[in-house]
Amino acid sequence: MKEIKPGPGCEGRIALVSAPWPLFDRPSIQLGSLKAFLEKGLPELRVDAFHVYLKIAQAIGYPLYHVVSERSWMAESPYAALLYPDRMETVARYWNRKGRGHPRLKSTDFDDLCGQIEAASLAILDTKPWDAYFLVGFSICLAQLTSSLYFIREIKRRAPRLRIVAGGSACAGALGEGLIETVPEIDYVIRGEGELPLLQLTEAIRVSPGCTPLPDIPGLIHRRGPPAKDTDHQVPDLDELPIPNYTDYFRDLASSGPRHAFLPKLPLEMSRGCWWNKGGTGCAFCNLNLQWSGYRAKSPEKTVLEIDTLVNRHQVLSLSFMDNLLPAKGLEERFHAIRGLGLDLRLFSEIRAKTSRAVLDAMASAGMREVQVGIEALSTGLLKKLKKGTTAMDNLEIMKNCESPHLPDLTGNLILGFPSSDSQDAAETLDHLTFAFPFRPLKGIDLWLGYGSPLWRDPDRYGIRIQGSHSEYRHLIPREELGKLRLMMLGYHGAVKQQRRMWTPVRKKLAEWRAFYDRMHQGPGFEPILSYRDGQTFLIIYERRLDDEPMTHRLKGTSRAIYLFCETQRSMAEILDQFPQFGEERITPFLRMMVDKQLMFREGERYLSLAVPSRHKA
Numbered sequence: 278m279k280e281i282k283p284g285p286g287c288e289g290r291i292a293l294v295s296a297p298w299p300l301f302d303r304p305s306i307q308l309g310s311l312k313a314f315l316e317k318g319l320p321e322l323r324v325d326a327f328h329v330y331l332k333i334a335q336a337i338g339y340p341l342y343h344v345v346s347e348r349s350w351m352a353e354s355p356y357a358a359l360l361y362p363d364r365m366e367t368v369a370r371y372w373n374r375k376g377r378g379h380p381r382l383k384s385t386d387f388d389d390l391c392g393q394i395e396a397a398s399l400a401i402l403d404t405k406p407w408d409a410y411f412l413v414g415f416s417i418c419l420a421q422l423t424s425s426l427y428f429i430r431e432i433k434r435r436a437p438r439l440r441i442v443a444g445g446s447a448c449a450g451a452l453g454e455g456l457i458e459t460v461p462e463i464d465y466v467i468r469g470e471g472e473l474p475l476l477q478l479t480e481a482i483r484v485s486p487g488c489t490p491l492p493d494i495p496g497l498i499h500r501r502g503p504p505a506k507d508t509d510h511q512v513p514d515l516d517e518l519p520i521p522n523y524t525d526y527f528r529d530l531a532s533s534g535p536r537h538a539f540l541p542k543l544p545l546e547m548s549r550g551c552w553w554n555k556g557g558t559g560c561a562f563c564n565l566n567l568q569w570s571g572y573r574a575k576s577p578e579k580t581v582l583e584i585d586t587l588v589n590r591h592q593v594l595s596l597s598f599m600d601n602l603l604p605a606k607g608l609e610e611r612f613h614a615i616r617g618l619g620l621d622l623r624l625f626s627e628i629r630a631k632t633s634r635a636v637l638d639a640m641a642s643a644g645m646r647e648v649q650v651g652i653e654a655l656s657t658g659l660l661k662k663l664k665k666g667t668t669a670m671d672n673l674e675i676m677k678n679c680e681s682p683h684l685p686d687l688t689g690n691l692i693l694g695f696p697s698s699d700s701q702d703a704a705e706t707l708d709h710l711t712f713a714f715p716f717r718p719l720k721g722i723d724l725w726l727g728y729g730s731p732l733w734r735d736p737d738r739y740g741i742r743i744q745g746s747h748s749e750y751r752h753l754i755p756r757e758e759l760g761k762l763r764l765m766m767l768g769y770h771g772a773v774k775q776q777r778r779m780w781t782p783v784r785k786k787l788a789e790w791r792a793f794y795d796r797m798h799q800g801p802g803f804e805p806i807l808s809y810r811d812g813q814t815f816l817i818i819y820e821r822r823l824d825d826e827p828m829t830h831r832l833k834g835t836s837r838a839i840y841l842f843c844e845t846q847r848s849m850a851e852i853l854d855q856f857p858q859f860g861e862e863r864i865t866p867f868l869r870m871m872v873d874k875q876l877m878f879r880e881g882e883r884y885l886s887l888a889v890p891s892r893h894k895a
């Protein structure tokens with residue numbers, strides 16, 4: 278291997294880069310965590326974190342950046358055109374086709390956009406002292422492939438002796454091997470969690486700038502070196518991690534002037550991995566845990582300390598938990614402890630549909646305002662195929678709970694056309710959607726087949742055949758390179774058109790639901806569509822209707838008590854046990870009537886009341 282020597286005077290500096298298109302309104306948790314870890318491990322080292330995406334967002338304007346960053350295929354387009362200028366026309370046609378349905382994107386001239394992005398990128402490339410670093414690390418995750426490759430190529434042109442290491446979810450497993458084989462400018466790839474391999478790599482190069490070969494570093498692949506050993510290279514205890522260092526992002530934002538000022542959000546993590554994905558048996562479509570094995574969580578004390586420190590350091594109050602799945606145990610206590618800080622926080626997190634009402638209450642009291650819930654389907658048969666471990670009733674229960682005015686707003690998706698889903702799944706979904714109309718609408722999404730997901734590992738089980746990289750990449754990356762790269766999203770064959778047809782009525786119903794819900798909430802304030810007020814001996818259910826007076830339903834005595842008992846889903850046996858004096862012969866017709874009126878939901882022998890309390894019960 279040819280010896281590469283760093284430039285003079287660069288022994289003490291490395292740079293970390295996050296290229297477009299992460300959300301611009303927050304620092305990169307990857308960069309913040311790695312910077313803090315390296316500086317703790319090597320106190321004399323200087324680590325510069327470049328949030329290139331913030332600069333690009335400022336160059337093209339935050340609103341346009343935001344719209345593009347929400348669409349991962351479109352986001353890959355501008356830098357694909359800059360990387361392969363002779364393919365500009367192909368990429369522009371692709372961009373125009375994908376952006377047709379969006380007014381902001383439709384009116385954006387792709388050539389002009391690329392021109393602005395190139396000018397802003399060159400300004401960064403030409404002003405940073407690349408020769409002053411001995412190593413530059415790229416964090417490459419969703420929608421950061423072409424932008425990272427562009428910056429890697431351009432940096433290497435400016436500083437050929439500089440070594441470049443890539444990591445992040447786009448480098449996990451075989452993806453990283455494909456990257457190092459195809460992109461000559463990348464010297465090393467870190468597969469999996471980055472902290473320990475990056476620290477060891479930095480130390481090895483710093484101590485011996487021309488060291489060849491490198492010592493064995495678990496998790497690190499290098500060109501023509503031996504393959505990375507499959508040894509564990511994770512930080513065993515997340516409490517050992519230092520608090521993320523976001524100072525570079527906040528300094529860049531502060532120096533950008535008042536025109537670009539906004540209040541950022543702080544990314545945080547309580548855990549890494551997913552406890553539901555034990556042994557890789559998690560949700561069938563999911564590949565979010567490629568970088569981690571097992572599940573590790575920080576202690577509640579550590580989480581509270583991080584929040585307190587970061588909020589005070591940066592003087593912002595909006596926080597996003599980046600966890601794939603929050604810890605299952607002690608979650609209520611964790612949020613009580615966060616509330617104990619006395620901060621007026623605004624929190625966001627992804628949560629499981631089985632999150633209890635008590636935990637939601639604790640989250641809300643700590644400042645949780647929005648939750649992304651792993652709904653994915655409203656048919657229990659389909660949820661089984663998805664291996665979600667939930668039922669349609671679990672999903673409706675959390676959708677109902679999140680409709681309570683004091684609880685966090687829910688966002689969630691419905692996967693349409695999942696391989697092996699059948700007409701019964703689609704029919705059941707359509708039926709259950711009519712019960713979901715009072716709640717926040719879900720977004721229908723197409724499945725994308727992700728590298729490393731259970732679906733990818735066992736395609737036969739779902740009746741599909743994998744076809745290599747997803748066909749959308751063909752519009753972005755030249756055929757020869759595409760043949761060598763192994764990429765995150767894959768194409769597949771297997772009744773795709775048939776699935777699309779089968780789910781068309783659901784797609785239409787989703788649009789109807791969205792229109793209905795938006796019209797019902799046009800006015801000021803938020804009034805649930807289906808709510809109740811409790812008179813202690815009686816209960817009045819209010820059912821708001823479009824262009825009509827609300828329908829009311831009065832429940833007295835035991836009927837009221839049963840309705841309140843079923844605020845959490847209950848089995849028939851539990852109901853009979855709770856109301857022995859009422860008897861099955863009276864309970865069954867009552868429940869049937871409530872389900873017919875869509876005031877309750879029934880699944881098998883379980884029942885759930887659908888109205889939410891109109892005021893917060895302490």
Ligand code: SF4
Pocket residue numbers: 551552553554559560563564565566601602651
């Ligand atoms: S979708 Fe969420 S719960 Fe399911 S395996 Fe992935 S991270 Fe875990």
